[in-house]
Amino acid sequence: MLKLYQAGNSICTQKVQITLDEKGLPYDTQNINLFTHEQYSPEYLKINPKGVVPSLDHDGNIVIESTLICEYLDDVFPEPSLVPDAPHQRARMRLWSKAIDEGIFEATRELSFSAMFREKMKAMSEEQRQARFRNVGDPARTARFKSTYAEGVESPYVFQAIATFEKLFKNMEQDLSDGRTWMLGETYSLADINLMPYVARMEYLDLLDIWTADRPHVQAWWARAKERPSFKAAVSGKLTDEDVASMKTYGGAIRDRVRKRRDEYLAGLA
Numbered sequence: 001m002l003k004l005y006q007a008g009n010s011i012c013t014q015k016v017q018i019t020l021d022e023k024g025l026p027y028d029t030q031n032i033n034l035f036t037h038e039q040y041s042p043e044y045l046k047i048n049p050k051g052v053v054p055s056l057d058h059d060g061n062i063v064i065e066s067t068l069i070c071e072y073l074d075d076v077f078p079e080p081s082l083v084p085d086a087p088h089q090r091a092r093m094r095l096w097s098k099a100i101d102e103g104i105f106e107a108t109r110e111l112s113f114s115a116m117f118r119e120k121m122k123a124m125s126e127e128q129r130q131a132r133f134r135n136v137g138d139p140a141r142t143a144r145f146k147s148t149y150a151e152g153v154e155s156p157y158v159f160q161a162i163a164t165f166e167k168l169f170k171n172m173e174q175d176l177s178d179g180r181t182w183m184l185g186e187t188y189s190l191a192d193i194n195l196m197p198y199v200a201r202m203e204y205l206d207l208l209d210i211w212t213a214d215r216p217h218v219q220a221w222w223a224r225a226k227e228r229p230s231f232k233a234a235v236s237g238k239l240t241d242e243d244v245a246s247m248k249t250y251g252g253a254i255r256d257r258v259r260k261r262r263d264e265y266l267a268g269l270a
Contacts, residue, residue: 002027005047005055007034009243011108012066013054014197017234019070019190023077067097070190082190089184096183096191100198104168107161108198110144111258114152115205116250121149153257162258163265165202169211169218176217181224188228196225200235204244205251210259 004020004027006013020027032038032053039051048055048064056063056072063072074083084090147155172195175183183191199222202208212218225231 001059003057004029005032005044005053005057006030007032007039007053009239010034010053011197011201012052012105014200014235015066015193016054016056016069016073018193018196018228018230019073019082021230021233022080022082022188022193022228023073025073025077067101067194070193074190082188082193084184084187084189092184093189093191097194099168099171100194103164104195104198106144106157107164108201110148110155110157110161111165111205111207112201113145113148114155114158115254116247118149118152119250153254153261158258159261159265162262165211166262166265169215172218172221173215176221182221192221192225196231197235199225200231201247204239204247206248206255207251207258210255210262 002020002025004013004016006017006029008031032044034053038044039048039053045051047057047062050064052064054064054066054069056069058072058076063069071083074081084093144157147157152158172183180186182188183195199208202211203222208222212222226236
Protein backbone atom coordinates (compact mmCIF):
# COMPACT_ATOMS: atom_id res chain seq x y z
CA MET A 1 0.00 0.00 0.00
CA LEU A 2 1.13 3.53 -0.81
CA LYS A 3 0.41 6.47 1.45
CA LEU A 4 1.44 10.01 0.55
CA TYR A 5 1.86 12.68 3.20
CA GLN A 6 1.07 15.84 1.30
CA ALA A 7 0.05 19.49 1.49
CA GLY A 8 -2.35 21.49 -0.65
CA ASN A 9 -0.71 23.42 -3.50
CA SER A 10 2.71 22.07 -2.52
CA ILE A 11 4.89 21.99 -5.63
CA CYS A 12 6.98 19.06 -4.40
CA THR A 13 3.81 17.13 -3.63
CA GLN A 14 2.49 17.86 -7.11
CA LYS A 15 5.61 16.36 -8.67
CA VAL A 16 5.03 13.06 -6.86
CA GLN A 17 1.30 13.09 -7.63
CA ILE A 18 2.01 13.49 -11.36
CA THR A 19 4.34 10.49 -11.18
CA LEU A 20 1.78 8.39 -9.31
CA ASP A 21 -0.88 9.28 -11.86
CA GLU A 22 1.39 8.49 -14.82
CA LYS A 23 1.97 5.09 -13.25
CA GLY A 24 -1.74 4.56 -12.60
CA LEU A 25 -1.00 3.77 -8.96
CA PRO A 26 -3.70 3.97 -6.27
CA TYR A 27 -2.60 5.61 -3.04
CA ASP A 28 -3.94 6.98 0.21
CA THR A 29 -3.19 10.49 1.38
CA GLN A 30 -2.76 12.34 4.63
CA ASN A 31 -2.80 16.11 4.49
CA ILE A 32 -0.20 18.01 6.51
CA ASN A 33 -1.28 21.60 7.22
CA LEU A 34 1.86 23.68 6.80
CA PHE A 35 0.19 26.86 8.07
CA THR A 36 -0.66 25.30 11.44
CA HIS A 37 2.84 23.76 11.68
CA GLU A 38 1.71 20.13 11.49
CA GLN A 39 4.96 19.38 9.67
CA TYR A 40 6.80 20.06 12.94
CA SER A 41 4.65 17.81 15.10
CA PRO A 42 6.59 15.03 16.88
CA GLU A 43 4.53 12.42 15.03
CA TYR A 44 5.37 13.79 11.59
CA LEU A 45 9.03 14.47 12.41
CA LYS A 46 9.40 10.74 13.06
CA ILE A 47 8.33 10.21 9.45
CA ASN A 48 10.26 13.11 7.94
CA PRO A 49 12.93 14.60 10.25
CA LYS A 50 13.25 17.62 7.93
CA GLY A 51 9.65 18.60 8.58
CA VAL A 52 8.74 18.98 4.91
CA VAL A 53 6.32 17.37 2.47
CA PRO A 54 5.89 15.07 0.69
CA SER A 55 6.78 11.79 2.34
CA LEU A 56 5.88 8.37 0.96
CA ASP A 57 5.04 5.32 3.06
CA HIS A 58 5.24 2.13 1.00
CA ASP A 59 4.24 -0.84 3.13
CA GLY A 60 5.97 0.72 6.12
CA ASN A 61 9.07 1.82 4.21
CA ILE A 62 9.44 5.61 4.32
CA VAL A 63 10.91 7.54 1.40
CA ILE A 64 11.45 11.30 1.61
CA GLU A 65 12.57 13.99 -0.88
CA SER A 66 10.29 14.35 -3.90
CA THR A 67 12.97 13.62 -6.52
CA LEU A 68 13.96 10.43 -4.72
CA ILE A 69 10.33 9.43 -4.27
CA CYS A 70 9.72 9.75 -8.02
CA GLU A 71 12.77 7.63 -8.87
CA TYR A 72 11.80 5.11 -6.19
CA LEU A 73 8.34 4.75 -7.72
CA ASP A 74 9.87 4.10 -11.13
CA ASP A 75 12.20 1.48 -9.64
CA VAL A 76 9.44 -0.36 -7.80
CA PHE A 77 6.73 0.07 -10.43
CA PRO A 78 8.71 0.11 -13.71
CA GLU A 79 5.75 0.19 -16.11
CA PRO A 80 5.25 2.55 -17.75
CA SER A 81 8.86 3.63 -17.42
CA LEU A 82 9.58 7.29 -16.75
CA VAL A 83 13.35 6.83 -16.71
CA PRO A 84 15.38 6.36 -19.92
CA ASP A 85 17.18 3.07 -20.57
CA ALA A 86 20.37 4.64 -21.91
CA PRO A 87 22.86 5.65 -19.17
CA HIS A 88 23.65 8.95 -20.88
CA GLN A 89 19.98 9.86 -21.05
CA ARG A 90 19.52 8.92 -17.40
CA ALA A 91 22.38 11.25 -16.55
CA ARG A 92 20.70 14.02 -18.56
CA MET A 93 17.46 13.38 -16.69
CA ARG A 94 19.27 13.75 -13.37
CA LEU A 95 20.87 16.99 -14.50
CA TRP A 96 17.38 18.46 -14.81
CA SER A 97 16.56 17.04 -11.38
CA LYS A 98 19.66 18.73 -9.96
CA ALA A 99 18.68 22.02 -11.57
CA ILE A 100 15.39 21.82 -9.69
CA ASP A 101 16.73 20.61 -6.36
CA GLU A 102 19.77 22.88 -6.27
CA GLY A 103 18.22 26.10 -7.54
CA ILE A 104 14.70 26.18 -8.90
CA PHE A 105 13.09 24.85 -5.73
CA GLU A 106 14.48 27.74 -3.70
CA ALA A 107 13.84 30.21 -6.53
CA THR A 108 10.18 29.20 -6.67
CA ARG A 109 9.91 29.44 -2.91
CA GLU A 110 11.38 32.97 -2.83
CA LEU A 111 9.16 34.23 -5.64
CA SER A 112 6.06 32.56 -4.17
CA PHE A 113 6.86 33.91 -0.74
CA SER A 114 7.55 37.45 -1.94
CA ALA A 115 4.24 37.41 -3.82
CA MET A 116 1.81 35.50 -1.57
CA PHE A 117 3.01 34.32 1.80
CA ARG A 118 4.75 37.58 2.69
CA GLU A 119 1.41 39.35 2.57
CA LYS A 120 -0.20 36.65 4.69
CA MET A 121 2.58 36.93 7.27
CA LYS A 122 2.08 40.69 7.48
CA ALA A 123 -1.37 39.96 8.85
CA MET A 124 0.07 37.81 11.65
CA SER A 125 0.98 39.03 15.10
CA GLU A 126 4.67 39.53 15.82
CA GLU A 127 4.59 36.48 18.08
CA GLN A 128 3.15 34.34 15.28
CA ARG A 129 5.76 35.61 12.80
CA GLN A 130 8.63 34.85 15.14
CA ALA A 131 7.23 31.37 15.71
CA ARG A 132 7.25 30.80 11.95
CA PHE A 133 10.87 31.96 11.75
CA ARG A 134 11.90 29.68 14.64
CA ASN A 135 10.16 26.69 13.11
CA VAL A 136 12.20 26.90 9.91
CA GLY A 137 15.09 25.35 11.82
CA ASP A 138 17.86 25.65 9.24
CA PRO A 139 19.86 28.90 9.66
CA ALA A 140 20.38 29.41 5.92
CA ARG A 141 16.68 28.95 5.19
CA THR A 142 15.78 31.22 8.08
CA ALA A 143 18.01 33.96 6.65
CA ARG A 144 16.34 33.66 3.25
CA PHE A 145 12.92 33.63 4.89
CA LYS A 146 13.59 36.77 6.94
CA SER A 147 15.17 38.65 4.04
CA THR A 148 12.28 37.89 1.70
CA TYR A 149 9.77 38.87 4.35
CA ALA A 150 11.52 42.16 5.11
CA GLU A 151 12.43 43.19 1.55
CA GLY A 152 10.08 41.37 -0.79
CA VAL A 153 11.19 41.53 -4.42
CA GLU A 154 14.11 43.75 -3.38
CA SER A 155 15.67 40.89 -1.43
CA PRO A 156 18.95 39.64 -2.91
CA TYR A 157 17.52 36.14 -2.66
CA VAL A 158 14.65 37.09 -4.96
CA PHE A 159 17.15 38.57 -7.41
CA GLN A 160 19.00 35.23 -7.33
CA ALA A 161 15.68 33.48 -7.95
CA ILE A 162 14.99 35.60 -11.02
CA ALA A 163 18.47 34.84 -12.36
CA THR A 164 18.05 31.13 -11.66
CA PHE A 165 14.84 30.98 -13.68
CA GLU A 166 16.53 32.88 -16.50
CA LYS A 167 19.26 30.24 -16.67
CA LEU A 168 16.73 27.41 -16.52
CA PHE A 169 14.59 28.66 -19.39
CA LYS A 170 17.66 29.51 -21.47
CA ASN A 171 18.87 25.91 -21.10
CA MET A 172 15.43 24.49 -21.80
CA GLU A 173 15.08 26.55 -24.98
CA GLN A 174 18.49 25.41 -26.15
CA ASP A 175 17.74 21.71 -25.65
CA LEU A 176 14.24 21.92 -27.14
CA SER A 177 15.39 23.87 -30.18
CA ASP A 178 16.25 20.68 -32.09
CA GLY A 179 12.53 19.96 -32.39
CA ARG A 180 12.23 17.29 -29.70
CA THR A 181 8.86 16.80 -28.05
CA TRP A 182 10.05 16.35 -24.46
CA MET A 183 13.15 17.33 -22.53
CA LEU A 184 15.03 14.13 -23.37
CA GLY A 185 13.63 13.53 -26.85
CA GLU A 186 10.41 11.88 -27.93
CA THR A 187 9.75 10.07 -24.65
CA TYR A 188 8.15 11.78 -21.68
CA SER A 189 10.17 11.25 -18.51
CA LEU A 190 10.90 12.39 -14.97
CA ALA A 191 12.89 15.24 -16.53
CA ASP A 192 9.58 16.75 -17.68
CA ILE A 193 7.72 15.85 -14.48
CA ASN A 194 10.39 17.47 -12.31
CA LEU A 195 9.99 20.75 -14.19
CA MET A 196 6.23 20.95 -14.63
CA PRO A 197 4.97 22.06 -11.19
CA TYR A 198 7.60 24.81 -10.96
CA VAL A 199 6.75 26.19 -14.39
CA ALA A 200 3.08 25.96 -13.43
CA ARG A 201 3.62 28.04 -10.29
CA MET A 202 5.22 30.82 -12.36
CA GLU A 203 2.25 30.73 -14.74
CA TYR A 204 -0.29 30.85 -11.92
CA LEU A 205 1.59 33.83 -10.46
CA ASP A 206 1.30 35.52 -13.88
CA LEU A 207 5.09 35.70 -14.12
CA LEU A 208 5.96 32.93 -16.59
CA ASP A 209 5.98 34.98 -19.79
CA ILE A 210 8.63 37.28 -18.30
CA TRP A 211 11.07 34.48 -19.11
CA THR A 212 9.31 32.62 -21.93
CA ALA A 213 7.82 35.32 -24.19
CA ASP A 214 10.78 35.06 -26.57
CA ARG A 215 11.33 31.31 -26.14
CA PRO A 216 8.90 29.53 -28.50
CA HIS A 217 10.24 26.02 -27.90
CA VAL A 218 9.65 26.31 -24.15
CA GLN A 219 6.16 27.65 -24.86
CA ALA A 220 5.39 24.67 -27.10
CA TRP A 221 6.74 22.20 -24.50
CA TRP A 222 4.63 23.82 -21.80
CA ALA A 223 1.48 23.69 -23.94
CA ARG A 224 2.01 19.94 -24.37
CA ALA A 225 2.82 19.38 -20.70
CA LYS A 226 -0.33 21.12 -19.48
CA GLU A 227 -2.50 18.82 -21.58
CA ARG A 228 -1.30 15.61 -19.97
CA PRO A 229 -4.06 14.02 -17.88
CA SER A 230 -1.62 13.56 -15.00
CA PHE A 231 -0.99 17.30 -14.83
CA LYS A 232 -4.68 18.03 -14.82
CA ALA A 233 -5.27 15.44 -12.11
CA ALA A 234 -2.40 16.53 -9.85
CA VAL A 235 -2.22 20.28 -10.42
CA SER A 236 -4.78 22.23 -12.43
CA GLY A 237 -7.71 19.98 -11.53
CA LYS A 238 -7.08 20.34 -7.78
CA LEU A 239 -6.91 24.14 -7.70
CA THR A 240 -10.09 26.05 -6.96
CA ASP A 241 -11.05 29.19 -8.84
CA GLU A 242 -10.19 31.05 -5.64
CA ASP A 243 -6.70 29.49 -5.57
CA VAL A 244 -6.03 30.51 -9.17
CA ALA A 245 -7.40 34.03 -8.73
CA SER A 246 -5.41 34.54 -5.53
CA MET A 247 -2.09 33.50 -7.11
CA LYS A 248 -2.70 35.71 -10.12
CA THR A 249 -3.54 38.69 -7.92
CA TYR A 250 -0.52 38.29 -5.67
CA GLY A 251 1.84 37.59 -8.58
CA GLY A 252 0.44 40.48 -10.56
CA ALA A 253 1.33 42.84 -7.73
CA ILE A 254 5.05 42.08 -8.13
CA ARG A 255 5.08 41.41 -11.88
CA ASP A 256 6.49 44.75 -13.06
CA ARG A 257 9.25 44.73 -10.47
CA VAL A 258 10.22 41.14 -11.28
CA ARG A 259 10.47 42.09 -14.96
CA LYS A 260 12.67 45.08 -14.13
CA ARG A 261 14.93 43.00 -11.92
CA ARG A 262 15.31 40.46 -14.73
CA ASP A 263 16.28 43.34 -17.01
CA GLU A 264 18.87 44.39 -14.41
CA TYR A 265 20.29 40.88 -14.39
CA LEU A 266 20.51 40.72 -18.18
CA ALA A 267 22.11 44.17 -18.30
CA GLY A 268 24.74 42.95 -15.86
CA LEU A 269 25.57 40.04 -18.16
CA ALA A 270 25.99 42.40 -21.10
